[in-house]
Amino acid sequence: MTKREVVDTLEEIAVLLELAGENAFKTRAYANAARTLQGLDRDLAELTASGELRELKGIGPALAEKIGTLVATGRLPYLEELRARVPPGLLELLRVPGLGPKRVREVHAKLGIASLAELEYAAESRALQELEGFGEKLQDKILEGIAALKRHADRFLLSDALAMGEEILAAVAALPGARRAAIAGSLRRRCETVGNVDLVAATDDAPALLAAFAALPAVAEVLAPGPAGGSEAAVRLEGGLRVRLRAVPEPDFAGVLRYLTGSREHDEALRAHAAGLGLELDERGLRRGSAPVAAADEDAIFAALGLAAIPPELREGRGEIAAAAAGALPRLLEPGDLRGVLHVHSTYSDGVDTVRGMALAARARGYRYLGVCDHSQSARYAGGMLAADVRRQHEEIDRLNEELGDFRVLKGVECDILADGTLDYPAEVLASFELVVGSVHSRFGLGEAEMTQRLLRAVANPFLDVLGHPTGRLLLGRAAYALDLGAVCAAAAERGVAVEINANPHRLDLDWREVRGFQARGGWIGIHPDAHRTEGLDDVRFGVMAARKGWATRDRVLNALSLEELLAWLRARRAR
Numbered sequence: 001m002t003k004r005e006v007v008d009t010l011e012e013i014a015v016l017l018e019l020a021g022e023n024a025f026k027t028r029a030y031a032n033a034a035r036t037l038q039g040l041d042r043d044l045a046e047l048t049a050s051g052e053l054r055e056l057k058g059i060g061p062a063l064a065e066k067i068g069t070l071v072a073t074g075r076l077p078y079l080e081e082l083r084a085r086v087p088p089g090l091l092e093l094l095r096v097p098g099l100g101p102k103r104v105r106e107v108h109a110k111l112g113i114a115s116l117a118e119l120e121y122a123a124e125s126r127a128l129q130e131l132e133g134f135g136e137k138l139q140d141k142i143l144e145g146i147a148a149l150k151r152h153a154d155r156f157l158l159s160d161a162l163a164m165g166e167e168i169l170a171a172v173a174a175l176p177g178a179r180r181a182a183i184a185g186s187l188r189r190r191c192e193t194v195g196n197v198d199l200v201a202a203t204d205d206a207p208a209l210l211a212a213f214a215a216l217p218a219v220a221e222v223l224a225p226g227p228a229g230g231s232e233a234a235v236r237l238e239g240g241l242r243v244r245l246r247a248v249p250e251p252d253f254a255g256v257l258r259y260l261t262g263s264r265e266h267d268e269a270l271r272a273h274a275a276g277l278g279l280e281l282d283e284r285g286l287r288r289g290s291a292p293v294a295a296a297d298e299d300a301i302f303a304a305l306g307l308a309a310i311p312p313e314l315r316e317g318r319g320e321i322a323a324a325a326a327g328a329l330p331r332l333l334e335p336g337d338l339r340g341v342l343h344v345h346s347t348y349s350d351g352v353d354t355v356r357g358m359a360l361a362a363r364a365r366g367y368r369y370l371g372v373c374d375h376s377q378s379a380r381y382a383g384g385m386l387a388a389d390v391r392r393q394h395e396e397i398d399r400l401n402e403e404l405g406d407f408r409v410l411k412g413v414e415c416d417i418l419a420d421g422t423l424d425y426p427a428e429v430l431a432s433f434e435l436v437v438g439s440v441h442s443r444f445g446l447g448e449a450e451m452t453q454r455l456l457r458a459v460a461n462p463f464l465d466v467l468g469h470p471t472g473r474l475l476l477g478r479a480a481y482a483l484d485l486g487a488v489c490a491a492a493a494e495r496g497v498a499v500e501i502n503a504n505p506h507r508l509d510l511d512w513r514e515v516r517g518f519q520a521r522g523g524w525i526g527i528h529p530d531a532h533r534t535e536g537l538d539d540v541r542f543g544v545m546a547a548r549k550g551w552a553t554r555d556r557v558l559n560a561l562s563l564e565e566l567l568a569w570l571r572a573r574r575a576r
Contacts, residue, residue, distance in 0.1 A: 001073075005070075014027050015094065017030065019091075021105060030063075032058045036059060037067075044067075045071050089114040093115075099142065103134075106131060107122070111130075112442070114478070115477035116477060117474045117478065117506060118477050118478055120146045120477075125345075126350060126533075130380075150240060156194050156195075158505055158542060158545065160241075161194035165183050168243055169182070172216075177205050177212070179203060181202070182201075184198040184256075185197060185261060189262065189263065190546070192508045193475055193476060196242035197243045202252075204249070204250075206248070209245075210225070210245060219238075221235065222235050231247050232245065232246050233245050254298050254301060256283055259282070259284075260283070261312050261315060263315055266315040266316055266320070281305075302324065311329075313545070314332075316549075331553060331554075333554045333557055335541060338557070339369070339560060339562055340367045340559050340561075341370050342370075342466070342559050343437050343466070343500065343526070343529070344529060345373065345414070346372055349379070350375060351532045352533040355393065355409065358372065359400060365537060367407075368407060369409070369566065370409050371410040372397065372410065373412035374393070376414065376425055378424045378442075390413070393411070394432065397410075408563055411433050411434045412433055412435035413435075414438075415436055416440075417438045417440050419443045421454040421458050423461055423463060431463070437466040437467075439469055440455070440481070444478075446481070448482035452484040455467070462573075462574070468528075469509040470485065470499055473507065475505070489518045489521070492518075496524070496576060498523075499526070500527075500528050501546050502528060502530050503529045503541075503544075504529065504539055505539060508542060508546045510525065512546045515549075516550050516552075519552060519556045522556070523556065525558065529543065
């Protein structure tokens, strides 16, 4: 191992020791040793072999032995032990400006944060403000730092990719020579995370359009300009997202858009279906022998194949072609089907805006009701409500409902599901709420059997109306905890407990892959923004995207009910 590598290793040990909470003297010893070695102009292997290393200031026998092991073998068991003790995501957090080892250790110890995604989620929801020294300015600085790091990331949340993708699409559509343009690929299918964006544009001059595309102000780097006279170019945007543009003649637009939308499994199944009809399908379109089958748009391609038009979200090779052939595709949920918003937070716990502010913002968006669900008492990290806070909030909601007239604020709570599966309030407090969302916010490391029993017990509680973000995942940051989700969803469907699609783009939990089967069992889903500020109400759109991708229909969506229907549903829950 070279001197530079040994220095890097000692510096890593110093950081790991600080993250692990070891005493400052021990941490400084490794940091000082790294600086000492950095300043040496002699060969480190010679110093180690001669024993002179021990004579250097700050390097005692124990450190000299470890350095000797590194020089001789290139590895150190002590370092491997430290790496096993410290969650690897904590080192990633140190890349965020404003977060040194002490602050990283604090957010991990007090909030359980161990990844950039978790940190971003906490900063956006203002959960960090509960920690001493984490004021508004530092939270904003952290968010800015995370945004800078994400510019070099390999994958992006759907929300981030969609914002950048729609912006670059508008720019391409406005270029001279672009007759029409569209988003394709995984972004068009509304996948929860996206690696790159595919665009298709119809044009009579592909080279000119591609050159103009590469010169757009939003482009930070041209990755593949494409050969002269070619039809494709790839760039990286200022935000870090990779974008590929395919420029095609107008007659090929529909075929290429369908092909690039994918997925591969869908495309292979569709080609097989076409072959069964004596047709050939490729990326340019549909042919019978050598004669092209005219198709002005994708719907015409599907019609020529004897299929109902398949929405892009469903093109995953999960039975959509057979359903389209049988005329059995569902009428998917639309954003306009939602009548109200449930599960939002206010200043009574960790929200930024007041109950009144959230209610007025929801009403301004055309909703008829709002379910305020602040955190329960055990969530002290999030300002969870004590019984007195609950009474005070309910009195405020009563006054607000008198004032608003045609708009209703429901008295709700996001109640912690404790480790043993009980809810975080006694029965008399739970009975005072009109809506109880139960969520897991702690003890994620339970084994599968224990976590499954925890959620099954919660679902069996007569006061639980909705199971919130049921797997606890944070996209690109924290995997779902171990549980038998099928058993939990089956119990929820049987007992009439709704399961949430948490629409926060960091979560999108329940996963879309589970939605179709759950609704088929008679289960109810709720599409809830988990908003901590008024702007967060708009995250509902991402929940609708996930629901549509899961074949969701409005008839089993809780907040697609009218206010009267919802109140009747909730009363029936209590009666059970």
